Amino acid sequence: MNCDRHPEREGVASCIICGRILCEECRLKLGGKNYCERCADKLFRERVESGEEKRKGMGLGVKILIAILIILGILAVLSYLIYSVYLAPYYGSPENVLRILMNDPERIIRFLGTRIST
Structure with a gap:
């Protein structure tokens, strides 16, 4: 199977969230897991927002x-x-x-x- 973003390149992994096939250039390996750029951005935004809420909610x-x-x-x-x-x-x-x-x-x-x- 080939990369979803680069059809001319061979896929080396798939995103653990959405399942997209990723080439070496598109693959983001975080914590030993493979992510596409969109899912990694979404995951990062969610963690940042949850961290801000914790800081805002100082007791x-x-x-x-x-x-x-x-x-x-x-x-x-x-x-x-x-x-x-x-x-x-x-x-x-x-x-x-x-x-x-x-x-x-x-x-x-x-x-x-x-x-x-x-």
């Missing part, structure tokens, strides 16, 4: 988790900036600042209140 739980992670990241950056700009020059190491925060948090709050407001 509420995932969105909340992302929001929480972003907020925690912002808080971490702000904490580092407050420490490095205001607290480190006066109280030294982060361990010292944490010890003061655990024992006497009002001391740090008063200190920051006077520094940040001026």
Whole structure:
């Protein structure tokens, strides 16, 4: 049998979806299976569209988790900036600042209140 698109060429395979006879040039071998160009395009479009739907359908739980992670990241950056700009020059190491925060948090709050407001 000859190729459906090129009647002058000998067919070497058939499409597993539509059964068209394919020559070596027309045959698309994907995952060890033979496809014609039309069926491979259709299969590819279906997979892309189903992948887009999955990405569009991100659940509420995932969105909340992302929001929480972003907020925690912002808080971490702000904490580092407050420490490095205001607290480190006066109280030294982060361990010292944490010890003061655990024992006497009002001391740090008063200190920051006077520094940040001026």
